[in-house]
Amino acid sequence: MIVKKRTPPLKLLQTETLLDRLKPPNHPKRSLIELDLKKRKAGYKGEITVDYHLSFLTDKKYLIFNDVRLPLAPDYFQIDSLLVTPCYALPIEIKNIAGTLIIDPEFNQLSQHFNGVETGYPDPITQATRQKLFLQKWFYTNKLPCPPIEFLVAFSNPSTILKMASGHKRVSPYDKMIHAQNIVREVSKLNTQYTREVIDLKKVKRLLLSQHRSAYSSILSAYQLTETDLIKGVRCERCSQIMGREIGTWLCRGCGHVSRTAHRKTIEDYFQLIKLSITNRELRAFLQLSSAKTAAEILKALNLKMTGSTKGVVYTKEF
Numbered sequence: 001m002i003v004k005k006r007t008p009p010l011k012l013l014q015t016e017t018l019l020d021r022l023k024p025p026n027h028p029k030r031s032l033i034e035l036d037l038k039k040r041k042a043g044y045k046g047e048i049t050v051d052y053h054l055s056f057l058t059d060k061k062y063l064i065f066n067d068v069r070l071p072l073a074p075d076y077f078q079i080d081s082l083l084v085t086p087c088y089a090l091p092i093e094i095k096n097i098a099g100t101l102i103i104d105p106e107f108n109q110l111s112q113h114f115n116g117v118e119t120g121y122p123d124p125i126t127q128a129t130r131q132k133l134f135l136q137k138w139f140y141t142n143k144l145p146c147p148p149i150e151f152l153v154a155f156s157n158p159s160t161i162l163k164m165a166s167g168h169k170r171v172s173p174y175d176k177m178i179h180a181q182n183i184v185r186e187v188s189k190l191n192t193q194y195t196r197e198v199i200d201l202k203k204v205k206r207l208l209l210s211q212h213r214s215a216y217s218s219i220l221s222a223y224q225l226t227e228t229d230l231i232k233g234v235r236c237e238r239c240s241q242i243m244g245r246e247i248g249t250w251l252c253r254g255c256g257h258v259s260r261t262a263h264r265k266t267i268e269d270y271f272q273l274i275k276l277s278i279t280n281r282e283l284r285a286f287l288q289l290s291s292a293k294t295a296a297e298i299l300k301a302l303n304l305k306m307t308g309s310t311k312g313v314v315y316t317k318e319f
């Protein structure tokens with residue numbers, strides 16, 4: 001059963017919002033960001049496909065955590081999907097790569113052949129092995145008995161062709177690279193291999209859910225952009241034009257739409273693109289609003305965490 005559902009990754013939402021607010025239509029970074037958006041969408045689509053296959057594991061003995069990010073000093077580690085049973089744990093690394101993939105164990109690399117173009121990727125087995133080690137450490141750090149930990153690399157696109165480089169056989173650990181539709185079969189195999197119950201499911205569930213933290217990082221700095229590259233102002237919910245403030249409401253001069261709440265989405269855009277805290281002045285600049293009083297009312301209604309004195313209050317969005 002699915003314990004932690006998957007939601008669209010923040011990076012994907014940030015990239016969409018960034019394209020939506022990037023200023024000139026011919027901005028030099030636009031095509032790169034569009035390409036990244038395409039990749040992130042494909043990645044998410046692949047993850048959804050794997051979720052579908054995992055959804056067949058409905059028995060209570062299966063705990064499925066999608067997209068977990070756990071603390072392990074000095075940093076965090078992330079797992080695309082984690083299956084925990086009373087007898088073993090199974091982190092699953094998800095890949096959505098089209099075409100023919102050739103795995104070369106000697107160079108630890110994966111090459112994609114697609115539409116006549118060859119592209120190199122890091123060996124996913126190395127990545128999955130590292131996650132397995134992190135998970136072992138996580139059990140140890142949390143003073144839990146460490147269960148057997150297996151791993152899988154699931155390719156979500158059913159038409160992807162997986163091949164070993166010539167002269168190599170698909171032996172362990174490369175037999176862990178599978179098509180997503182074979183996940184349930186692999187789980188059945190592991191069920192016969194591991195029969196001793198070592199995991200306290202309740203405890204692991206509580207710890208995993210309470211320790212999970214989403215990642216937040218600035219998308220502007222990732223593309224070496226600044227706020228000056230962004231379109232500011234409240235977007236019309238109907239036609240996307242920038243709205244003006246008229247007697248206590250937002251008015252779109254393009255389509256005539258009137259809204260009392262259109263600023264909410266714009267403030268979400270601010271948090272996604274710039275940072276998780278905002279002052280009255282910063283809000284006015286982003287909403288293109290002149291009244292500090294109106295800005296204060298808007299901020300108050302958002303129920304954000306407040307810190308600082310009356311003059312320099314900082315409102316922070318919990319994440």
Ligand SMILES: [Zn+2]
Pocket residue numbers: 236237238239240241252253254255256257
């Ligand atoms: Zn409009």
